[in-house]
Amino acid sequence: MNSSRASSDNDPKKSALDALIDFLPCPTPDAWIDAALQAQDVLLIDHANCEKKAASTALNLLYRYTDDFALLDKLSRLAREEMLHFERVIALMKRRGIAYRPLSASRYAARLHTAIRRGEPGRRIDTLIVGALIEARSCERFAKLAPHLDDELGTFYTSLLKSESRHYRDYLALARKAAGGASIDDRVAHFLAIEQELIESPDDELRFHSGPPGGTQPARRKAEKSRG
Ligand SMILES: [Fe+2]
Numbered sequence: 655m656n657s658s659r660a661s662s663d664n665d666p667k668k669s670a671l672d673a674l675i676d677f678l679p680c681p682t683p684d685a686w687i688d689a690a691l692q693a694q695d696v697l698l699i700d701h702a703n704c705e706k707k708a709a710s711t712a713l714n715l716l717y718r719y720t721d722d723f724a725l726l727d728k729l730s731r732l733a734r735e736e737m738l739h740f741e742r743v744i745a746l747m748k749r750r751g752i753a754y755r756p757l758s759a760s761r762y763a764a765r766l767h768t769a770i771r772r773g774e775p776g777r778r779i780d781t782l783i784v785g786a787l788i789e790a791r792s793c794e795r796f797a798k799l800a801p802h803l804d805d806e807l808g809t810f811y812t813s814l815l816k817s818e819s820r821h822y823r824d825y826l827a828l829a830r831k832a833a834g835g836a837s838i839d840d841r842v843a844h845f846l847a848i849e850q851e852l853i854e855s856p857d858d859e860l861r862f863h864s865g866p867p868g869g870t871q872p873a874r875r876k877a878e879k880s881r882g
């Protein structure tokens with residue numbers, strides 16, 4: 655990873671959003687935004703699933719790592735915030751008459767988790783880095799989607815930026831702390847490379863963290879047609 659990315663979250667002149675966009679390996683492709691705007695029901699259901707999953711991941715860490723009060727405090731608060739986000743998503747779905755139907759999970763988190771080391775402290779450091787990446791990508795997508803959404807959903811997504819960018823910073827700080835002063839840059843670079851592949855390579859299913867649509871999806875065909 656480059657040094658400007660490694661230190662960007664320490665620069666007081668940068669906004670929290672700019673810092674996490676610098677941290678991420680690539681922007682969300684426009685083709686994903688186009689596809690997501692055409693499937694907002696799916697997006698909201700998967701968003702609700704992601705909020706639940708974010709809370710349960712934090713709770714799992716509270717069970718596994720009881721030796722760090724800062725971790726326990728930060729992740730307990732994070733889990734509560736994610737459940738509040740979940741309640742806001744399902745309230746919005748209810749108002750819009752969107753049924754909460756079962757939806758398979760995307761490849762994104764599963765693929766990142768396969769790269770987590772098994773032994774400690776590697777497992778702990780890697781799990782916290784993956785947490786930071788997922789929070790950062792969620793935040794980047796909320797920001798990128800918001801201007802294209804209706805007022806209610808756009809305002810909701812904009813309101814999530816502050817807490818999700820804080821979650822990213824908290825996870826990254828906890829990963830650094832777990833490394834006990836050793837550099838985590840190599841591990842961060844390892845996960846950033848995997849994340850970039852997941853964000854830029856065609857994906858069969860539209861989900862909140864999916865790649866751009868594969869050849870079978872209408873948005874892709876439309877985008878290709880418009881490019882001539
Ligand atoms: Fe959230």
Ligand SMILES: [Fe+2]
Nearest residue numbers: 708789818821
């Ligand atoms: Fe979050």
